[in-house]
Amino acid sequence: MRFKLLILFSSFLISFCHPELHSREALVSVERVSKAKTSFVSIESNAKAIDEIIIKSEIEGKIIEIFKNEGDKVKQNEVIAVVKDIKYLAKYKSAQEKLFSMESKLKKSSLKLERFNELFSKEIISNQEYEEALYDHNSSLSDFNSLLEELKQAKIELDNCYIKSPFNGIISNKYINLGEFVSKDSKIVEITNNEKIEIPLYVPKNYLLFINEGDPVEVQLSGGRKYSSKISKIVRKIDKSLGTFLVKIYILEKNDIISGEDVVVVLSIKPPINSYRVNKDSVNNEDGKKIIFKVKNNIVYPVEIVVVDLQDNYYIATGQIKENDIIVVDGNESLRPNQPVKILRYLK
Structure with missing residues (x-):
């Protein structure tokens, strides 16, 4: 009789010390899964004139006339300066x-x-x-x-004694003075056409699959100036040292952007089809996999997800999830498959 009581007492101790042996109800906070939406990424860059050239003398001689100075506008084929002929x-x-x-x-x-x-x-x-x-x-x-x-x-x-502008623009730099001697290849002036602007962007590689040529962008400049444009070219090659790829924006209509000016370009990042926002706190890392717990009828079920992007405190993910699924956000660290739970609150 004493031996049987000892066995029962030992079983009670084991049960008390190891409550996981029994199916117990876990207390959790949850959140509903929502569909991923278009996000926006701001990238800094510099504007660059597509038509920009330093004109050099093709001959040697004395500068006898200068018709344009820095800041002056010039038209295509207009004479800028004259070398004694x-x-x-x-x-x-x-x-x-x-x-x-x-x-x-x-x-x-x-x-x-x-x-x-x-x-x-x-x-x-x-x-x-x-x-x-x-x-x-x-x-x-x-x-x-x-x-x-x-x-x-x-x-x-x-x-070549009559130095002309190859395109419309402004004199952005003047390198000559009246009466001085120039040799072949001497710099005469720099001409910039700010009406045709290129903006190179170095975009993080994780966005490579989410943007396309023709996608809309917004170009923001100092003084609250803004221009609507689109992605003109994507160079689908990743720079391994920087972890970026090159995107080009062209603004070809009339504008007041100055070559070399700082700009911020806002890109629209479209999420993949059937992707969802998943709270980062709901994700457990297990053996290199990302696992969340879905709640159905107060029972949790583990589901593996694939993360494709990060937006603030949310992963953009795909997997066996859908909109309005209830997932555990707080109390998920020690959950087991098929464990019953009690929902304390909805975080969203």
Whole structure:
């Protein structure tokens, strides 16, 4: 009898010390699952003019006229400055005269060849005489072509005395002064067209699957200025050292954005289909998996989820969950599958 009482007492102690052996009701706080919504990400960048160029001198000489200064607007093909052209004008006229002289010689050799060709066909002149006439004509033609190229080059150099803008814009930098000597490749001016703006964005790689070309964006600038635009280009290559990929925004309509100006671009991040917001506190990490507990009829069931994004204190996740599912947010650390629970409160 004493032995049986000892066994019963031991069982009672084990039961008391290990209540998990019995199915007990856990006290939990819960929250309803909601559908994932579009989120917004702000990324800082700098505006960059698509058309921006430093014009360099193609010739050497003295600056004798400057028509534009920093901040001035220029139109395409408008003259900005002039290099003294006396040397290049003389070179051009000399090339013209030599070409005209050679043109006259070429006409004579052409007429002679035509006449000799007829005489040779009638066997009035020898083959050697015909070959000599042909050689003279070909030599004159070669000299004419060489002089023609020389004239073209002289014309280019003469035109380069008049430094022009390749597109509409403003003079953003001026590197010359009146009367100074410039050599070939000397900087003359920098021209910027702020009407065509490119904004490069370096976006975290976890958003690569959630944005597409054509998605709307908002460009925010100082002074409360805003522009609506869209994603123009996505370079789908991840920079492993930075963990980002490149996105480009183009603003091609008229604007007051200045090249080099700081901007903030707000991207719309669309969640995947059938993805949901799951409170971070509801997630247990078990063997590399993310587990939540769904509540149904006051019983909990473990469900694995896949996290695709993080928004504030919520994961954006997919898995065997749906909108309005009730999940445990507080008290989930020690839950077991199929354990009964008592809901103390709904957090949402």
